[in-house]
Amino acid sequence: MGGSANGRPLRTADVARESGYSVQQVRDLERLEVLPPAPRAGNGYRAYGPVHVRALRAYRGLAGAAGPVEARRLLAAAWAGTAEEAAAAVGAVHVRLARERAEALRAREALASVRAEPDGGADGRDTMTITELAGALGVRPSTLRFWEEEGLVAPERVTSLRARRYGPAAVGAARIVAALRAAGHGVPEVREILAALDGAEGVARARRVLDGRLERIAARSVALLRAGADLAEVVDAVGAPPGGGGER
Missing domain, CATH: 1.10.1660.10 (Multidrug-efflux Transporter Regulator; Chain: A; Domain 2)
Structure with missing residues (x-):
């Protein structure tokens, strides 16, 4: 020693x-x-x-x-x-490394379901407030508002009290954005990747980014x-x- x-x-x-x-x-x-x-x-x-x-x-x-x-x-x-x-x-x-890995895995899973619920659920169930979503992602509510301003993530419903509600599709998109941003990608690149998710190449590209992030987290854990x-x-x-x- x-x-x-x-x-x-x-x-x-x-x-x-x-x-x-x-x-x-x-x-x-x-x-x-x-x-x-x-x-x-x-x-x-x-x-x-x-x-x-x-x-x-x-x-x-x-x-x-x-x-x-x-x-x-x-x-x-x-x-x-x-x-x-x-x-x-x-x-x-x-703990931080474990959380980063869990969030990257959830973002990767969200790739397969981000478009599955386009209306976020008509009855309003399975939605999250901005505070709940920010806590789940480990970011500040102001960060979600910034992403909304940049066209990356949008609430699927705003109540009469102007409270934001995020349905499954919006939550999935937010997870992808959070993982891409944590991996070092700028807002323009994240926007480009999200815009391409309707195509096979867009999904494959996002998957490669998330796989790379998981590999780096594994190396840091080792x-x-x-x-x-x-x-x-x-x-x-x-x-x-x-x-x-x-x-x-």
Whole structure:
């Protein structure tokens, strides 16, 4: 897990070699508080330990799963907080990935049914309010209103109180839009894909986009799983002094 065989503190070069980062990257990530503060030996040199190597390995996995910005934020917060808070933050990354995958799967399923109920149900059953739909998609109601303004998703019914109601077809379209937007596609491209859904090529194209998103989510999930042991060590080390003595 890092550290020298005789238990002596690690130098910056040792940490870099053990973690697979460059010396400059180690220094940069320490400055960004991805690493816990390294104590100083009597000669003033940094004294790194195994926990610093584990933190860097954990950062690599987190960056692959949640992006480097979120990984830096999470680890910096971990060292400043408690082990319980750090464990909850890591768990939240797993939950977020699971939710992204579930939504992409629902969007893919919606491709087959988005046109099945063109009127959304004449009796008004099986509809969702804008708040309910926003919650199901993990977006803000203002986002749904923006999509409506852009012609991507429209409520299938507006009550006398001007409350929006979304039927099955609109909900399906919203799921597709949410997944395409999360995959990085801009509004014009999403609009083009939706407009082509009546044709076989349009459905195939949207399916390819969603399949690609699912593949990327799977890769991010694997990166997080690979970082599991290092993340557990980091959580265990939160609040504990890294110890040691050594040189830069």
